[in-house]
Amino acid sequence: MALLPSEFAELEPFAERWALATERERWAERTSSSIGDMQAFYDAIITEVGEAIAYCDKFPLDDMPEDATNLLRLVYSFVIVSFAVELWRQPYPPDTIGTEFQRTSEPLP
Amino acid sequence: MARYPKPAAGSWTEHYPELGTGPVSYEDSISPEWYELEKEAIFRRAWLQVGRVEEIPRTGRYFTKDISAVNTSIIVVRDGDDVRAFHNVCRHRGNKLVWQDFPKEDTSGMARQFTCKYHGWRYGLDGACVFAQQEGEFFNFDKADYGLKPVHCDVFAGFIFVNFSEQPTQSLREFLGPMLLGVEDYPFGQMTDRYGFRVECRSNWKVFSDAFMEFYHAPVVHVGQHPSQLRAAITQSGYEAPHYQVDGAHGLVTTAGSLHRVWDMPPENVKPADIATRSGLFGPWERSDLGELPPGINPGKIHPWGLSSFQFFPNFAILIWEAGWYNTHQFWPTSHNTLTFEGNVYSLPARSASERVGREMAAVSFKEYSLQDANTLEATQLGLESGVIDRFPLNDQEVLVRNFHKATADWVHDFQRESAEG
16 A cells, blocks of 8 residues: 555655654654665655645645655655755764754644 | 944944953853852742743643752643743642653643642642642641742743742843843744754753854854855855844844845755755745834844844843744753753744745754754863863854853852842
8 A cells, every 4th residue: 555645656665664754753764774775765855855845735734635644754854864965974963973852842744 | 354344342242341351261161059059049030931822822721841940840821811830839748749650851731720649639720729638637727828839920922931039129021121122023923833842961051052142153063054065165254243232131143144045046055955845044935924023123223134043041042033933942951061952943834735844944954953052062061171271262253152151140149249138
């Protein structure tokens, strides 16, 4: 059973791992992933982000179908992974490993 | 070679001659004895921000807040139009009244009354004791004498402040003063999309605050947030603010907007993820329309305006950004060399997924750079605690740091003088 809308089938292999509901889960996934794995996800989604956001924009935030919600969560993971891939070339910002900086609240989805 | 004009005195620091220009001691940030004085002189006497009214929108909604610097927890509760604060302590035998699962952790919820988990005493939202278990067993007892101990509480622009002194010497508005009162009409109350953050850090609360009062460090500590080909130039050009202001213990720094116009840059100088999300370090590129803003948010009349960072003595800050959002910082000491940092990023409720993604990018950026600060400041604390250096030079871009340490010392010295006078 596909997690994402069929238009985004090429991102489906990344959905189970990266369509995560909260920043806490996305941060945990980023900081336990290799830069190679994150680069592969980044390369696959960077050209699709604009269309993915436009797809999600068709629905009200408080009444999104599950597959669109998963797609939006995948875009959030793109955002968090982009820092590791574009800037740091490692999971943590330099010299920050070991600091538990927690997001304690956020709007959902 | 100043990029922006300085005051007639020659510098921002000399514009406030009581600040001096000499090197400063950081003994105030490594001494356990000094911290004990700060707790009494500052945290038990100043107005402290503890949250926003939107967190308790209806009668009975409450949150608790543990404030280590005054060794207490408080309950902040909505009752009709009133916001009230009480010490979170049962009057019977001192049990912490409201908590969930973990006695030390803060909680929030909805209640008609507060019921003690120990012997079942109950208190109304006005703090009155309304039920004492087996009341007849007590001696010469009237439960009307055993209401919750109140904490002075007042609201400014939707921010809830408390004061732990028996009788505050200044009202909240007197304490805030004209510069901070100037932000009052900003539409904080409409900006209910909130991303909250928290970190425990091993540095003195002032050492941590210092880094959020100056941007002199930004082209060094945070240069990695920019594409690599820009970094050398950013570090080399350094940082200057077009406007600083000091109003008693409080401070303001304004940055110019020219730095923030990312969309005017050649695309190779912008992170691909920023282009994809139309957002970044300085927030979403599409400015939120907030209507006409109060002149008090940009008292230096800086154009183009980037942001204004208002430092509320002793431990709170509001940063208002040109793009139509704001964030807060708060620095709660837990010992002389540890603190809890709380940050919040607020904006208008997102109306679409694309707006939500833009806010997510701003919130993730906030964490990435705050993480860089947090670890740097642990390193600063270690260096200070080595004690090998006892005087540190502060430059003109660090004028608010200088004022902040002077203000904390002034409050301690006033307290000592008043205590001596009895």
